[in-house]
Amino acid sequence: MEEKTTRCEEFTGLFVVRNCENNATIVCDKCKKNVCSTHAFKANQIVNPGKEHAVYKKNNSILCISCFVEFDARLTNDIELYSKDRSVWRRKMIHRFHAEYPYMVFLAEDYGSLFDRSSTVFLHDDSDEGSYFDS
Amino acid sequence: MDRQGNELNKEQYIGAPIERAHLHRGFNSKKTPVKWIRFFRACVVQREIAEEKKKKKIKKIWFIFLGIFIGTFITSPLTNISPVFKILPTTLGMLVFPGLIVAIIMTYRTNKKFKKNFAEGFDFFADYFSALFTLIEEDLQVESKIALEANLKHTITKENLIKNEAYTSETSGFIKGEEEHYERVISKGSCLFYDESLIFFQFTERTRKRIILKRGSSGKRKTKYKYRAAYPFTIKMKIPKNKYQLNPSVDTKEISFVEDDAYYVFKVSRKFDVKKENPEQYNPYNESSITAFAVDYFSLEVINLINTCYSCVTPSA
Known part of the structure; x- marks a missing residue:
């Protein structure tokens, strides 16, 4: 009998926002959301947590990226991009982008199968019309 | 969670001259965002060790x-x-x-x-493009690569000179002047988004060098060199017609728009000019002023260009 799998409840994307397609393997200790390992973070890595958040750090809790970003007091300049923390940096920057710019976001699930995974990756030809920039 | 907080350490890059060599020739390659970020980091680390x-x-x-x-x-x-x-x-x-x-x-x-052995002025490039590629990473197709070509040589060279003209001024002691205009494409590239939109980008340095011969208060002749640089970042975005429909009003003052059979094609540009945006940081004696722009600011402004293109369409219902 097939085991029932739970999908990760986090999202990916900046413009076309999609539900994460990975299977959930962990439950966030704070919000109880099911998340995959890509979207799960160790609370003991949080730098300068506030008093109310220190308990998660002390208990070595596992948090979803949303809760981790909420607690993490690091400035974006202090985050190493060649690491898993790159997604924390991205999430912080997306929050800033949404706060500072009038933005366009399309939620993939609102459009049925329109944004289903496509397979055009091999058709991408970057040599296309470089002269467009000359005008 | 295993790699959380990991950093690329110096030991991993001692004795690996490949990145350094790429920097000198300029580079032209296709890599996934994370591989580009690793490459940029390696270049910076190698230079730091050598320095x-x-x-x-x-x-x-x-x-x-x-x-x-x-x-x-x-x-x-x-x-x-x-x-x-x-x-x-x-x-x-x-x-x-x-x-x-x-x-x-x-x-x-x-x-x-x-x-x-080591190209100068790469750190800003590494920082800016690592940030930009991180921001768009999740919007790319799975395992999709970003094509990137870079030229990290100096802008003020004979081959980049595009215009030469006389300059006059009313200031006291002015004898004669000349303006030289240079242009170098720092980088250009392309990538394919998850929704099959194609993004082409080009980042350019335009520098004006002003050479002024004047007489000082002591009567002695002297030559002064002043610079002004601006950095246009242009995005061309091809949005597929089979997924999106064009909004009724497109502001063609800000956005250049054409269409072909399969795509709506938009072109938008953002000129980074420190004299206009942050005059207190402008130094007329510095050839380059790109480092005056913070990494966060640069990457969000570029992302906003893509955002501007998307604002012209709506997904087909």
């Missing part, structure tokens, strides 16, 4: 010279003890002048070798 080594070597050279120089004076009183010791200050004294020449030559050669 540390260079500084140590130069310090050592001058430390030896200083030892000879000070030794001459310290050993002088020894001649009072016995004439035999006279040989020490005499020998050291004779080495001071040749030692100075050798130290100057060795410092010059060490600096020259470093400049030959």
